Amino acid sequence: MSAATKKLWGVLAQYENPAQVYTAAERVREAGYQKWDACTPFPVHGLDKAMGVPPSKLPWAVLVVGITGSTFMLFFQSWAMGNAYPFIVGGKPLFSMPVFVPIWYEVTVLSSCVTAFLANWVMNGLPQPNHPAFASKAFERVTDDKFFIMIEAEDPRFDLEKTKTLLKEAGASLVEELED
Amino acid sequence: MAHAIEKPTDITIPSTSLFAKLPMIGGVMAVVGLGATLGSAFGENKARAMYAYLFGFEVALTVALGSLAWLLINHLVKAGWHVVLRRIAEATVMALPVFALLFVPIAAIGFHELYPWSHEMDEILARKTWFLTPGFFFVRAALYFTIWSALAWVLHSNSTKMDDESDPSKRASMTGRLITVSAPGLALFALSSSFAAIDWVMGLQPHWYSTIFGVYFFAVSMLSFNAFLALVSMGLQKAGVLKTAITTEHFHDLGKDVYGYGVFWAYIAFSQFILIWYANIPEETEFYIMRTQGGWQYVSYALPVLHFFVPFFFLLSRHVKRSRLGLAIGCAWMLVMHVVDLYWLIMPNAGLHGGGEGHHEPHLAVSYLDVTALIGFVGVFLALFGFWLNRHKVVAINDPRLGESLAHENY
Numbered sequence: 001m002s003a004a005t006k007k008l009w010g011v012l013a014q015y016e017n018p019a020q021v022y023t024a025a026e027r028v029r030e031a032g033y034q035k036w037d038a039c040t041p042f043p044v045h046g047l048d049k050a051m052g053v054p055p056s057k058l059p060w061a062v063l064v065v066g067i068t069g070s071t072f073m074l075f076f077q078s079w080a081m082g083n084a085y086p087f088i089v090g091g092k093p094l095f096s097m098p099v100f101v102p103i104w105y106e107v108t109v110l111s112s113c114v115t116a117f118l119a120n121w122v123m124n125g126l127p128q129p130n131h132p133a134f135a136s137k138a139f140e141r142v143t144d145d146k147f148f149i150m151i152e153a154e155d156p157r158f159d160l161e162k163t164k165t166l167l168k169e170a171g172a173s174l175v176e177e178l179e180d
Numbered sequence: 181m182a183h184a185i186e187k188p189t190d191i192t193i194p195s196t197s198l199f200a201k202l203p204m205i206g207g208v209m210a211v212v213g214l215g216a217t218l219g220s221a222f223g224e225n226k227a228r229a230m231y232a233y234l235f236g237f238e239v240a241l242t243v244a245l246g247s248l249a250w251l252l253i254n255h256l257v258k259a260g261w262h263v264v265l266r267r268i269a270e271a272t273v274m275a276l277p278v279f280a281l282l283f284v285p286i287a288a289i290g291f292h293e294l295y296p297w298s299h300e301m302d303e304i305l306a307r308k309t310w311f312l313t314p315g316f317f318f319v320r321a322a323l324y325f326t327i328w329s330a331l332a333w334v335l336h337s338n339s340t341k342m343d344d345e346s347d348p349s350k351r352a353s354m355t356g357r358l359i360t361v362s363a364p365g366l367a368l369f370a371l372s373s374s375f376a377a378i379d380w381v382m383g384l385q386p387h388w389y390s391t392i393f394g395v396y397f398f399a400v401s402m403l404s405f406n407a408f409l410a411l412v413s414m415g416l417q418k419a420g421v422l423k424t425a426i427t428t429e430h431f432h433d434l435g436k437d438v439y440g441y442g443v444f445w446a447y448i449a450f451s452q453f454i455l456i457w458y459a460n461i462p463e464e465t466e467f468y469i470m471r472t473q474g475g476w477q478y479v480s481y482a483l484p485v486l487h488f489f490v491p492f493f494f495l496l497s498r499h500v501k502r503s504r505l506g507l508a509i510g511c512a513w514m515l516v517m518h519v520v521d522l523y524w525l526i527m528p529n530a531g532l533h534g535g536g537e538g539h540h541e542p543h544l545a546v547s548y549l550d551v552t553a554l555i556g557f558v559g560v561f562l563a564l565f566g567f568w569l570n571r572h573k574v575v576a577i578n579d580p581r582l583g584e585s586l587a588h589e590n591y
Contacts, residue, residue, distance in 0.1 A: 059498070063496075090458065098453065098457050101450060
């Protein structure tokens with residue numbers, strides 16, 4: 001557990017309120033950092049804008065898979081009921097569009113929801129059992145009443161002293177180094 | 181949290197704007213449209229004129245009922261986002277008392293022509309006579325209008341009184357009263373609007389029944405009112421009112437409501453259809469068989485496509501809902517489809533009964549009377565809406581949740 005075997009992962013800065021973390025995020029963005037993130041106990045409106053996060057690609061994944069699932073199910077039902085296993089139910093024609101609709105609808109919803117759920121995990125890099133920030137005692141209050149920004153050492157603009165100064169000048173009440 | 185909020189100042193309608201002239205324009209439309217329709221009700225086309233009248237009546241009534249439900253729901257859940265838009269709904273809801281007056285021709289002139297159960301009798305109807313008697317029918321109608329008018333008055337007066345109330349504790353108690361009224365109010369609304377739909381529209385075809393019919397009308401009401409609300413909000417901003425108070429965030433939410441109730445409408449409409457189609461009972465299928473004949477089949481096939489699939493994909497994107505032009509097109513489209521939907525619900529029955537020869541085939545033929553009735557009722561509705569909108573400030577300026585609404589943001 002000696003510090004020598006550890007390598008610097010990044011810097012963690014603590015802020016006291018949403019307004020502080022908001023302005024700090026703007027300054028970090030303006031400084032041109034790429035690999036960084038903000039953590040708050042509750043959603044802070046507009047923080048994604050302050051951070052310059054591009055619009056999520058998630059809706060596109062949901063749309064594409066939703067339409068695919070929807071189309072597949074419609075054809076599958078027609079094929080199953082009409083060709084593969086023709087079976088008359090309730091005296092209705094083999095190809096009965098009305099009975100297909102509930103399944104068609106449900107599979108559209110199901111494929112969209114499952115995609116939204118799974119793509120959310122993939123895009124957020126989950127599951128992630130551990131994170132360097134978990135080692136920080138201060139970071140425990142991220143689920144309570146403190147706001148954090150962390151900048152990774154891998155960022156091309158990362159410079160330990162300069163980055164620390166930037167975060168402090170942005171109003172950080174605490175700046176810590178995180179190790180991997 | 182004693183932040184001083186910056187209250188909007190552009191809260192009176194300029195006298196030169198179209199909104200200030202609405203009572204006059206709507207009044208002229210009402211006199212011309214209703215005059216022409218009701219005038220014909222005393223001639224040869226009496227039955228047809230009364231069907232057109234009922235059609236126009238329902239088109240406008242559902243929008244007004246939508247505003248009542250919208251207000252009740254928002255009060256009940258203590259919604260914050262809706263405050264900047266609420267006065268528009270409160271102006272709409274005040275049209276309801278006048279609909280009691282507009283119902284009189286249906287009860288007094290067209291009763292016989294519209295409702296076959298008033299003079300026909302067979303085995304099925306014999307079982308329904310406990311409910312379908314003229315006396316009970318009129319009592320029920322009076323009850324619905326009493327409930328709606330009372331709720332409209334309570335919601336409107338408590339909110340507008342707050343505008344001049346300087347004591348915050350009194351304002352809080354008024355807000356509390358609005359919430360307290362909304363809980364039983366919503367239950368009363370649900371029952372009364374469902375039964376009104378059953379009495380006035382389902383009763384056109386008294387053999388037929390559908391247990392989801394009241395919900396269908398709720399979907400129709402909420403959909404049309406949200407579309408109307410979004411369009412009026414845009415219009416008010418064009419007229420220089422609430423230019424900064426109503427933001428893209430509010431429009432986005434209205435877009436979501438229009439979109440969501442559009443899907444809800446399709447869900448309910450299809451649920452009604454599939455059960456009837458599947459069970460295949462003559463009393464029930466009659467409704468759809470009539471609508472697959474004499475030209476009505478085109479409307480029947482067009483409705484799922486134009487009322488559901490087209491707006492579904494059009495309004496799907498967040499960018500469309502957040503763009504004024506996109507949302508305006510979507511809402512205008514929904515209102516047109518709302519008119520088509522009610523036409524499809526009411527009109528196929530016209531000419532089926534009361535012809536003396538018994539059963540007639542349904543036949544799609546748009547009459548000039550449909551147009552005059554629509555013009556008339558849109559006119560009445562806009563005149564009343566304009567009257568109440570101009571009477572008070574366009575925003576509930578002293579509402580405790582105004583700040584929350586002004587700062588509203590979507591995730």
